[in-house]
Amino acid sequence: MQIISCKGHELEKEKSNTPEDFFNSSEITFQEDGMEKTLHVLYVRYFDEVFQEFTPYHQDPIFGVGENSVNFKDIVALVCLLKNPGLRQRKRIYINSKQEFAAYFKEINFNKLPEIFRALRQKKSYELPSPLEFIVQSS
Template identity: 35%
Template sequence: MRLINIAYEHLEKERSNSPEDSFVRSSVTYEEAGIQKTFYVLYPAIFATRAREEGIWTADSPVDEVVALNLLKSYTGRKRLYISDESEYLLALKEADLSNLLEIVQQVKVNGSYHV
């Protein structure tokens, strides 16, 4: 598997009464067996704040960069994942090798890809 792109975006409201601005979509694009795929994870933006408050995420870069990458192996074959449970989100980060995830993100940014 070759990772091609790792990104995130804070969703913007389409309507004035929409709650979309309080969500983040994290994504990882990868190539597997010659086929390019993208895995998206959608979750409330407050979860990232909680990860910092609890000391789980201490890096200078946004935690949103590593969320989809962290969950990719657990949800192989899926295109989308919605996380509505804060404890599920935080547990996934607590169990992750965050320094390794940051290194992978940096490699993708610098080299344009990373082979897993």
Template identity: 50%
Template structure:
């Protein structure tokens, strides 16, 4: 699998009665078997306030890559795809429980994620040879 881009952003209200401003969208664009795919993860923005529970980071941005700050919303979709490769058959998922998000973040090698972002920023897609590289030992 070749990771091409990872981005995240806060949704904004389109209608006054819409709950969209409570959510973040995280997106990972990747190439698998010669086909470009995108996985979108929608999750409650409130979870960003709990990042210290599940990650080595204490706040957003979680780390700085070469030229940009990286936020939780930028890494969630990538982590989901790494933890559950079967998600490559899906286009979108929705995470609405702390327990579910925590299960994705458990035992992730976060410094390895930083390598992915450095590579992408240098316009070099990141090749994942084995998902095991992204797990803490």
């Protein structure tokens, strides 16, 4: 699988009576079997305020790659796909449970995530041989 981009953003209200401002969206675009696909993850914005509870990061942006900053919302779809490769067949998922959201981040090797963003910045893509390389294997 070839990762092409990872990015996130805050949703904004289109109309005054809609709840978009309570949600964030994270997306990962990748190429597999010659087809380009995008997974959109819609999640409750509150999770951005408590990510320290289930990641080693303490502030946003969570790390830098060159002069670019990587925010927490930029890694959410990536982490979901790494943790559950079956999501490659989905176009979008919605997460509103903090417990479900935190479960995606368990056993993720956070030290390897900058490697993906470095490659995206330098080579415009990242070849992912196996998602298992990003999961901490318990002994």
